[in-house]
Amino acid sequence: MDVSGRTYPQLALDLQLCFPLYAATRAVTKRYVTLLEGTGLTYPQYLVMLVLWEADEPLTVTALGHRLRLDSGTLTPLLKRLEAAGHIRRERDPGDERRVLVSLTEAGRALEEQVSGVPQQLGQSMGISRDEALALRDQLTELVDHLDAADSA
Amino acid sequence: MDVSGRTYPQLALDLQLCFPLYAATRAVTKRYVTLLEGTGLTYPQYLVMLVLWEADEPLTVTALGHRLRLDSGTLTPLLKRLEAAGHIRRERDPGDERRVLVSLTEAGRALEEQVSGVPQQLGQSMGISRDEALALRDQLTELVDHLDAADSA
DNA sequence: CGCTATTAAGTTGTGCGCAATATAGTTGTG
């Protein structure tokens, strides 16, 4: 891409980090459509399930949101769809009626085994080694931390 | 994050690349809300403007879509909003009435100067050097290429 | 020329993300 002669060469799409980042996320999401076929899960729903499998106990909507950086405006309808699909239960906490406890159903628990090969399949699709992936993960995590700080400043 | 004792340790959220990638894109998009304040542009709209500034000539919807990896289902309403905001014009190509040519208005052209500092501001918010950003850009670009190949396979 | 295939853009429907707001339940304080 020739950017010489432009008044603002720094605006060239190919020179910026933001676009590959944006494109990569959409490409990954698209790949998950194939990888999650048969489970009935979307990618964000899969992430919620990852958190629930890992916690292995009921979590509140707030706790899920904190882990995934999502708010109730995103999670409430998503969780209702997961519930309608039979993967989770949503119940008000008897001890504090403001809270909704999200727990796995047996069907939801059973899904874990079904997707256990997904991370490796995705890794193969990305064409990078495990070490490269972990290094990239660390760089992106650091980037998120910086951006969070910048936004609250 | 302790993943010992899990039946499927590879499903731990913190071990996966996909989540930081997803979180980073959302953090960047959120940062752009602040950086683009005053322009009336959203982040995807800003990307469209970048392509138009760079091309410096009318582009078809398909050409824009090819550059940004977006289809008409996304672009048509987005372009209508950019048109309503006065940044672009949309006109059928007289030589081929199937095509819609997207061109900059004077106001749209004038926006370029107004956002010329955005890439550097974002770079600062990310807390990484220019070289690190370019290296990350290359890694992500390669990742997209691999994923595209995997999906069409 | 006439007809089919192809191409370009638009439309529809679903599912995020997220800001702003609403609602209901809980806590803390006098």
Add this chain to the structure above:
DNA sequence: CACAACTATATTGCGCACAACTTAATAGCG
């Protein structure tokens, strides 16, 4: 105990993304 402040979730509205489909225009071919 009353009541204001706070907390947790839900709702509303808007703007993407994208699959599937529709409509209109052009190209190609016999």
